[in-house]
Amino acid sequence: MYGCETWTLTLKEENKLLVAERRILGKILGPVKREDGSFRLRKNVEIEDLVAAPNIIGETKAHRLRWFGHVLRMEEDRGVKRAYLGRQVGRRPVGRPRYRWGDAVGVDLSALHADNWREMAQDRDDWRILVSEAKTHFGSLRH
Structure with a gap:
């Protein structure tokens, strides 16, 4: 993993x-x-x-959300934060856009009904609770 x-x-x-x-x-x-x-x-x-115990998908999505909270709390001048906030310049290739990391995080957050995720990410305890909910929500065959 x-x-x-x-x-x-x-x-x-x-x-x-x-x-x-x-x-x-x-x-x-x-x-x-x-x-x-x-x-x-x-x-x-x-x-x-x-x-x-949660399956590998629950663990993976929980790790991704934990990292996302860390990225949101980073300073604006950090390279990872700039890469996350950056936008592509130039022409987009023809066809369907590729599935991006931010899209995957957005799908995970909407599945958890986390509407106020920006505020939650600033409070580490709240974000930790959301990550543990993600582990149990996505980590079972019956969700």
Whole structure:
């Protein structure tokens, strides 16, 4: 998950990460033994209930929001803040615009119904609560 704060995952990439995570957890937890002595693989819901922790998508989105709060609290002359606030100059290429990091953060914040996120980011305790809510909101199969 190194550098996951900067990822902009598409739905296809999210599904690939979830499949890989479930495959690894399934191997770690092992199969379920039936009453007749045979074995079966665990279902995704069973794996989620046994692990009882946010999945990789919840962790990734929480890391991204934590970094976003840090960027918002930065001084205006910092390079990261200038890159976030900067606008592209020149002509835009033909076609659909690329999915940007700021767009991904905006989608995450709207899914959490965080309307006053600019004020929340200035208060570290409030922002920490929002990040933990993101971990649980995005970190389950049933959201």
